[in-house]
Amino acid sequence: MKTKTETSKKKVLLLITGSIAAVRIPLLVSQLAKENYEIRCVLSKNAEKLIKPLSLSILSRNSCILENDQWSNIQSTPLHIELCNWADILIIAPLTATTLSKWVTGNAEGLIPSILMANIKPIIVAPAMNTQMWLNEAVQKNYEDLQNYENVLSLQPSQGLLACDAIGIGKIPPNDLIQLALEFIISNNQKPYRKDLLNKKILITGGCTSEKIDAARHITNKSSGAMGLLMSQVARFRGAEVKYVHGPLKIDKDLTDGIKRYEIETSVDLINAIKNEISNCDYFFMNAAVSDFKIISNTSGKIPKNKINDYLNKNFELVPDILKTMSESKKNNQVFVGFCAFTGSIKEARIIIKEKIIQKGCDYLFANPIDLEGQGFGFLAQNEGWLFDTKNMEHHIKKTSKIDLANKLITQIISEKK
Known part of the structure; x- marks a missing residue:
């Protein structure tokens, strides 16, 4: 810390x-x-x-x-x-x-x-x-x-x-x-502490998904689940009823204390868990780092190394865009927030980000760089990012601790809704 x-x-x-x-x-x-x-x-x-x-x-x-x-x-x-x-x-x-x-x-x-x-x-x-x-x-x-x-x-x-x-x-x-x-x-910067999310239900996803290749291999990514967990705790501290759906966490499990959480493994598990909860939430934060592809075949053995290339080519399948799918049934009173990790400059990424928010059908998209020193994955990493909406709003949160970023991000989103 x-x-x-x-x-x-x-x-x-x-x-x-x-x-x-x-x-x-x-x-x-x-x-x-x-x-x-x-x-x-x-x-x-x-x-x-x-x-x-x-x-x-x-x-x-x-x-x-x-x-x-x-x-x-x-x-x-x-x-x-x-x-x-x-x-x-x-x-x-x-x-x-x-x-x-x-x-x-x-x-x-x-x-x-x-x-x-x-x-x-x-x-x-x-x-x-x-x-x-x-x-x-x-x-x-x-x-x-x-x-x-x-x-x-x-x-x-x-x-x-x-x-x-x-x-x-x-x-x-x-x-x-x-x-x-x-x-x-x-992190409230001397502003009075208030439970400003009382009676609000918030669904947050986080961490990585993992897709089986064979009995010995799987596809995953570097996401630790820290950002989603910290957003969950911040929302709870502010009075919300929070549910956190996540992949395997690479952080101290003590920090999950007090959160209603559901651990998943695959993208299919994640979709099913979201479907069970999505209709009841006021805010949905899609922060999970979902694997981009999965393997269709479900083999119980290990594929020999000299056959793995052919096996992958024949069984490769893209994972559906979960946020886009969920946004199709979004209610008028719900707020959906997507997350987008990017590399390079924000100037270069801005056009792609604005296209993504339309494609995914969410209300906001938070974009954060992961190629800068000291930023990115893990609890101790610092982060900055830009919050976009479907119009012309672009709100920059300067590099700070993940708990402070989570707090500032939630503050910005609920203030925009007001």
């Missing part, structure tokens, strides 16, 4: 409450410190029993703040107010059922609840608790109430093995996902 410069260093206030998941937070502090965030940690009384304050102080390069510090006689300003004023962004990880209850009912007893009451900055919420506690009716009601807070970005707890040895929902979201949410908020 992109390292912050000293001039753009963001101040993160990390609130840690007394779930056993708190033992994972020192790794998050270390991770954020390496990315050059300035971090201050606040520990609840119960969290102090799980993590050593000294560890957090050393990892964050700042003194760890404890419950007993709230009314210290060395404070010239109430501590909870001073901390809220200091921070650019807050993270509460883990969020326990007790702290959630205090927060939504306006109970400011304790330092962390007082901070939550006073805070108006963006805050990332990462709950963690036993499955039965999480599914308790009162907890679910409190969590639902929290979704109405405009400055709150909630990350649902994960499924998996819990500290009580049960398997279910309740794990704290992965540290990488918490950091991704942090980078998303920063």
